[in-house]
Amino acid sequence: MIYLTTKEVADIRNCSERHIQAGVTSGMINAQIIMANNNRKKYLIPLNELTDAEQFKYYKSHAIPIPEDLLPERKSERPHKEFDEFSAVQREEIAEWIRILNAWDEYCATSKLQKVPATEKFVQLQKVANSDLKISKGILYRKKKALKADDLAGLLDNRGSWKKGTSSIPEEVWQCFLSFYLDEAQHPIQACYEYTEMWIKREAPQLLPLPAYASFYRKVQTAIPKPVEIMGRQGMKAFRDRCAPYIRRTYEGMASNEWWIADNHTFDVQTKGENGSIHRLYLTAFFDARSGIFTGCYVTDAPSSQATLIALRKGIVKYGIPENIYVDNGREFLTFDVGGLGHRLKKSQKDKFAPPPVFERLGIKMTNAIVRNAKAKIIERRFRDVKDRLSRLFPTYTGGNVVERPERLKKVIKSADNIPTDYELTQAVEDILTYYMNEKPYSGAVSSDSGKSRMQVYREQLKEKRVAAELDLNLMLMRSTRSQKVGRRGVHLTVAGEKIDYYNDDLILNHFGESVYCRYDPEDISKVRIYDLDDNYIMTAPTDNEAVLAYGASKDAVSQALRKVKSLEKLTKQELKASQITAFGKETALNLVLATAEENKANAEEINPKVISVHRADETAEQLPMAVGQSNIVTIDKAKMIRNLEQRQKEE
Known part of the structure; x- marks a missing residue:
């Protein structure tokens, strides 16, 4: 004071x-x-x-x-703000000053003193009543002026606010720092600070010395938008999973069979095949989004487009034809004759004939999940139930990873009698999914259906069941070939690398050289149905081969992926690009570190110690008594010294 x-x-x-x-x-x-x-x-x-x-x-x-x-107030045009635009703490401070100013007016009106003495007395009383309050006559008059001008921001304590948000870091230095920090190598802040100092030292020494490391650390915490930081340091997938907006699905207005979701799941169970091999099977399943029941399921040793059609057929026979199917971008779902090529269709193929895919013939609209989207398919959450409520029941349960693997598994595998067969697992899967898990209590998003079973919800929400006659269904589920011309040996299928010909005299006589395509049943390839490019049925032709090969392998499929351009993703990409250094050009951290190491190597001083002590591992030396001030550096062998002395005496 x-x-x-x-x-x-x-x-x-x-x-x-x-x-x-x-x-x-x-x-x-x-x-x-x-x-x-x-x-x-x-x-x-x-x-x-x-x-x-x-x-x-x-x-x-x-x-x-x-x-x-x-200090005199800085004259700046402050934008007008309403009371509710301030934070809760600021609103409380504004209200407190309004109360003080009203009390000041009342005190001056009722006091017998003049305005100035009354104000001075009021200030003293406020200091006694509230010692933490910063108040003086000048402050009172300024606050009063701000209140009359409806400038609520003028009632706040703005000390230091003029420099809030400013930084001592030059913009060129900060851009350089961001070039290293916003990198998927995820360099630590301290390392980025060092790399920046190296780069500035070489390219812009006039900007040295850099502000303290603490300045960079604070700015990293406050100045980099979180989406930009995640995209720059963790990549696009992390950005999409954690920051990008997503569509929230509602289920209240959804009916049963309106949306089926399909996917594949690897059983965490080892089984034994017919040839004695021990392996893990797969589940191809369709799941009704509204009720949560499994509709169509098929156990297979390899997910394929054919497994998808078998599971779909089972679901359609029991529950009807769905309106929409939601699948990922796997080949087993998006073969040209099942779902179509979609965006993967090459430009050279756009004008070529493509037979109507199976989903289209069934009147099913297919939607594909965004590639590598963690939030895409809720069926994957149901596969967790399959793991917990089905796979764990078997003695050869393997767990999802090494940590979950039961200790007993090795002993069970050694004892071949305890290993379930593929047939046993298949039968158990169909019964458990249909008659156990589908009857579990509903746990979906619609709270009004809580307490009901999943099958009860399915029945109540089934507004329309689309069905097809068995013959029509067989026809709609047939696979298709690409267009081909009828040749001297008719038409053909290529299955498991083998070419199978189909023809008869009528086909050669009346349709030779015409472009057609074929539909066939993968489980019976002894004949094909032939159609023209207007999808008109021509005839059924038998195979010309003496032996019909079994259908051994499914065809590769290409998928159609939905591309959704997100405004936030685009904006974040632009922000990330703008965060890269532009003034001097970017240099990688590796090059900077190597250059610095090279400089240090060139400037390294030779090591010249004051004392060099030689030690031998195979000798034990006995030290002589040291004289006063003698350093215990050199070790002397006393016996050797005596022998040398005796030798010199003999020579003399």
């Missing part, structure tokens, strides 16, 4: 010292009274008794740093 004499206060106020003394004795000015050497009273007045302008004058005349709250 700074105290002034009555003379110093009088000089600041440009009045007589006697006037200041009168103010002290009347109580208008607070002061401490001490006794001087001549036994006379001396008044010491605290500096904060003066107005802000008087305090400013004192600090300036004595070359003392001026406190921030006494």
